Amino acid sequence: MISAFTALVSCLILIPTIPLVLYAIGLLLPASHIISRSYKYNTTAEILWAILTSVEDYPVWRSNIDRINVRRDEFEDELNKYDNDRRLTFVEYTKKDRRTVVMHIEQEHERKLLRVLEERPSLVVSERIRQKSPTFSGSWTFTLEPVEGERAVMLKITEQGVIKKPMVRVSHMLFFGYHRRIDRFMKDLAKEVELGILDNLSEHIEESEEHQSTQEAEISQTPLKEIVEEEEEDTGIDNKQGHSEHDEYEAGPDDSILLPVKKSMSESKLLDKEWDMMSEIYDKKSLA
CATH class of the missing domain: 3.30.530.20 (START domain)
Incomplete structure (x- = not known):
């Protein structure tokens, strides 16, 4: 029967040799x-x-x-x-x-x-x-x-x-x-x-590209005449709004009533009114 002392000595000898054996195996690999x-x-x-x-x-x-x-x-x-x-x-x-x-x-x-x-x-x-x-x-x-x-x-x-x-x-x-x-x-x-x-993410990108291609196809299939008519209608509406925004006002004969005047009024008509007002002023001075 192996004594405890012999077993202890054997372990002390074998344990340090294990790394050496593993190292030797590693060298062979x-x-x-x-x-x-x-x-x-x-x-x-x-x-x-x-x-x-x-x-x-x-x-x-x-x-x-x-x-x-x-x-x-x-x-x-x-x-x-x-x-x-x-x-x-x-x-x-x-x-x-x-x-x-x-x-x-x-x-x-x-x-x-x-x-x-x-x-x-x-x-x-x-x-x-x-x-x-x-x-x-x-x-x-x-x-x-x-x-x-x-x-x-x-x-x-x-x-x-x-x-x-x-x-x-x-x-x-x-x-x-x-x-x-x-x-x-x-x-x-x-x-x-x-x-x-x-x-x-790729499915979302594919859906966006498909939607964009569908819109482009619809635009390409729309007749050119319809597109031109829509643009003309939009232009007409803008012109009407522009005229209403640019209305002007001028003073009446007694300077108390403001009368709307369109820009389309001729220059000659405006000059005639100014000459009438000037003549009235000079007539009053001569009477005085």
Whole structure:
């Protein structure tokens, strides 16, 4: 029978050797790997592409993302002007104090998206940490294929990754699996698609465009004669209102009665009245 002392000594010897054994296993594992996952989403390629490329909205639907910081690079903007592949660089901050620098490269619009990423273990950025190898580096390739005869899209994500730390390689192989990141991403994406927020928005846009096209068709079918007659009627009403607004008044012979005078009254008639008034004034002076 093994004594308690012997068991204690055995544990003290074996426990420190476990990490060494795991490290040795990690050294034997390849640093690079390639895995793929596919999932069918009941939506259109346009909507799914909009969700994938709207990186500012990632914290809303991705369960492990705390915030996003989009980098504005003048060199990258200039490169986008002359290159067909659109590039966008941003940093993902997770809820477990990890940061991942990501570059999105749109290789084919609504069909193929390349996601180059490098994961760091801490939010603290210093020269010492910069020199250390990243926890994970590699790329994701998104391929969108519409399903024939259905309102659905088949999304395939292919990960080409490199894990340089042997202990991290062992943990991924024994506990987490290399597909853990992709599976969580696809699961969160499925929940976002099920909400149908962009579906409702696209339907509203389609209804507005259809209503606008209907109005344009009705206008194009209306005879030109009817449009001209309506414009003439509107012009006639405006002219009548204009005449009524521009009525003027002038004083009567005794300066106590105001008589309305139209602008259409001739100038000669007005001059005659003025001469009559002047002659009356001079006659009164001569009599006096």
